[in-house]
Amino acid sequence: MCNYLIDRFHNDGYHGIQKERVIWYISVIAYMINSNWFKFKEISCPNISDDTSYILTKDNHKVKFIIDVNRTNIYNDLFKKLGDSNEINE
Numbered sequence: 805m806c807n808y809l810i811d812r813f814h815n816d817g818y819h820g821i822q823k824e825r826v827i828w829y830i831s832v833i834a835y836m837i838n839s840n841w842f843k844f845k846e847i848s849c850p851n852i853s854d855d856t857s858y859i860l861t862k863d864n865h866k867v868k869f870i871i872d873v874n875r876t877n878i879y880n881d882l883f884k885k886l887g888d889s890n891e892i893n894e
Contacts, residue, residue, distance in 0.1 A: 806886045831870075834878040843872035 835842055849864040 830878065830882060831873065834873075834881070837881060838877070841874040841877045842870050844868040844870045 845868075846866045847869045848861045849867045850858040850860050851864070852858045
């Protein structure tokens with residue numbers, strides 16, 4: 805898993821080599837592990853078109869809209885689970 809993540813995200817072919825980046829693929833798992841790592845607001849579910857554009861609504865069911873992610877806590881948890889006890893400090 806560790807080698808896969810390094811290969812996949814060190815240079816993703818689009819954003820180039822970066823020192824830090826959010827790995828969106830693990831965000832859903834991270835939310836299930838600890839939702840306190842995320843700040844959100846509840847909004848009316850937007851209507852999504854076939855072209856992936858959306859229209860805001862006022863009366864649909866509510867969904868959580870993530871507005872901030874504690875990347876440090878997510879990475880520290882991931883690295884701990886992958887066997888590295890070093891922590892990221894920001």
